[in-house]
Amino acid sequence: MPLIEWKDEFxxxxxxxxxxxxxxxxxxxxxxxxxxxNVSTSDETADFLGEIYSQISAHFALEEQLMREEKYEDYTGHKTDHDRLLDDLRDIMDGHHTGSFESMEQDLSNQLEQWFSVHFSTFDIKLHNQLGH
Ligand SMILES: [Fe+2]
Ligand SMILES: [Fe+2]
Known part of the structure; x- marks a missing residue:
């Protein structure tokens, strides 16, 4: 069963x-x-984390560009939440790099699920509702 199922509220x-x-x-x-x-080596997991990080950064950049173009009023609040998610992800990648990662695999999955479920259904929905497209 996937960690995150797509929900209508996303x-x-x-x-x-x-x-x-x-x-x-x-x-x-x-x-x-x-x-x-537990099928991947440590290097493969690191590569995968890097891939997730770059896709998420690109996605956030797209939303931030849209917000700037539309002079979106809650740009700062929304961008602050993006920056927080990226900081947390960097901490996870650093933790993995220094070997403290194995004990936090479960946490990682739970944390990602929380972040994205909450961010999509709050900040991103509000962005869409206000821009109306
Ligand atoms: Fe967002
Ligand atoms: Fe988003």
Whole structure:
């Protein structure tokens, strides 16, 4: 069973944002599966974390560009939450690098699930509702 199932409340109504959210959820589910089955080497897990990090950064950059173009009023609050998610992800990658990661695999999956479920269904929905497209 995947870690994160797509839910209706994740739909922002913006097709490119929703498409990227689906892809991010797919990546997070794949990571969860890899960790759960313990089938990947430490290097493969590090590569996978790097891949997730770059896709998430690109996605956040897209939303931030949209917000700047539209002079979105809660740009700062939304961007602060993006930065927090990226900081946490960097901490996880550092933890993995220094070897303290194995004990936190379960935490990692839970944390990612929390972050993205909450961010999609709060900040991203509000963004869509206010921009109206
Ligand atoms: Fe966002
Ligand atoms: Fe998003």
């Amino acid at each position: 739909n922002t109504g913006n097709p490119s944002i929703d498409q990227e959210h689906r892809e991010l959820i797919g990546l997070i589910n794949d990571l969860h599966e890899i960790l759960r089955k």
